[in-house]
Amino acid sequence: MIIDDEPKQRLGLQTLIPWSDLGYEVVGTASSGKEALQSLEQDVPDLLVVDIRMPGMDGLQLLQEIRQRGWKVHAVVLSGYADFEYARRAMQYGVEGYLLKPVNKQEMSALLEKLHARLVEQQAQQNKTYTREWLVYSLLSGSLDEKEDLDKLSASLGLVWSKYQIVLLDFSGIGSEEDERIVRFRERLNKICASDRNSVVLSMTSSIVLLLGRLHAGKFERERFYREMYLLAEDLRDEMNMAAGEVVHSLSEIPMSFHTARSLLDRSFFYDRGQLLTPETPVCYSMVDQRGEIPAxxxxxxxxxxxxxxxxxxxxxxxxxxxxxxxxxxxxxxxxxxxxxxxxxxxxxxxxxxxxxxxxxxxxxxxxxxxxxxxxxxxxxxxxxxxxxxxxxxxxxxxxxxRGNEIRRMLDYIDRHYEENLKLETLSEVFNYSSSYLGQLFKNETGEYFNAYLDKVRIEKAKQLLRQGMKVYEVAEQVGYANVNYFHHKFKKLVGHSPSSYQKKADLKNDGAYRNDWRSWNEKCQN
Known part of the structure; x- marks a missing residue:
């Protein structure tokens, strides 16, 4: 239950924290201590998230009343005030943590995850019933009490096997483990494994965990196992990824197998789909030439x-x-x-x-x-x-x-991309030739060296732009010269005039042509 007098804070906590992924369900909210007490008289949840500062009965008064009534409930206290006295008083009531507003998602999630493990353990101890699922979960989450005798527990639960292996079935593309499709799949899997004393099924976040004692060794066995799970998944087939950790020889080592399977799933993007991932599974493109650095x-x-x-x-x-x-x-x-x-x-x-x-x-x-x-x-x-x-x-x-040969393609490409940073070395890689060979081939076909031809194309384009009245530095940049002085040098060398001089002559020529055209038109009108 979330207890806070600010509606935005209550709504924010419900949406910010991934409650279901952490193993919780928000069963209610309250805007004051008194409202919370009324709800608690009907049903006491496992955890309260309580704001300290509230009108009327504040968070500390609520916790004091709860302890006096003997209700066994865990609490996490939130406060916008970094006040030592509040923290000290809150700890007197046995709260699990004291967090400052605004709530940090990672910090609160980590606290809730640790508390969840303790709640699971406490519930098992209160019921005085140890299950195979509880023991496997406790080992994988690191919450098993050191006082527990693992050998006796595993023997009493029928978990003394010669080998162990963890298989994870992941549905990370689905938002919640309580999705109806996952629930149905888990039920079907539990029915199959119920009579099998060499397997245990449980859920952790968005994954289903299988502990297997009868292993699937060899490619054929792994493929058969994957097909069985694929058929069982029904409408989850497109969402399912599956990975198996290494084989271990004691129950206490199953976290190693679990972390290996988890790592494989975290990198599932780099594996082909439709298979059970194992440490021996090759990543995709492993058979393609991997030598050399990645070019820019x-x-x-x-x-x-x-x-x-x-x-x-x-x-x-x-x-x-x-x-x-x-x-x-x-x-x-x-x-x-x-x-x-x-x-x-x-x-x-x-x-x-x-x-x-x-x-x-x-x-x-x-x-x-x-x-x-x-x-x-x-x-x-x-x-x-x-x-x-x-x-x-x-x-x-x-x-x-x-179209024709490579040189014709190059010429056409240059004509359309003259303003880009074209280099013979880059083009030679495209055509799988050495730059010297391609350069000679270009010279033989065109009669000019590559750079000289590129300069001619650029300068011709520059002349067109200058006649349109663009500024010299703008033209230089437009045709692929980052340095305007270098452009000036190239232009004068190929045209015989500087860009500005060429532009003035072009303007005079255009003006003269206009006057001649006007004079001719005027004479025709007089005639």
């Missing part, structure tokens, strides 16, 4: 966009697979992988015309829908496939594959 993201984006624009479909998937393999090999995290591939995808399609999207079958906001769809990828391979499928489809619609 700008270089990778350039190569992908080039492949799309010139229709080199066969190179797109090869490059994406190599990037993926190297990121896996270097231990990149899921967040970094998603960011990198979203950047590459957005850059690769940035200049794709709308008509190409339409021809590829993505009418109506193709680029935005494509990028938004990437967030739904559950695994690394699915993410790569989503990017690769769309880029390959776009590349086929550019219809460049039937």
């Amino acid at each position: 993201k700008e270089d990778l984006a350039f190569r992908l966009s080039y492949y799309v624009e010139v229709g080199q479909t066969e190179m797109i998937r090869t490059l994406l697979d190599r990037i993926a393999a190297r990121m896996v090999h270097q231990g990149e995290g899921e967040e970094e992988v998603r960011k990198r591939f979203f950047y590459l995808a957005s850059e690769a399609v940035r200049n794709v015309p709308v008509k190409v999207w339409d021809e590829a079958g993505y009418e109506g906001g193709g680029a935005s829908l494509f990028l938004a769809n990437l967030s739904g990828a559950r695994t690394f391979r699915e993410l790569v496939d989503k990017v690769g499928d769309v880029l390959e489809r776009l590349a086929r619609c550019t219809n460049y594959c039937s």
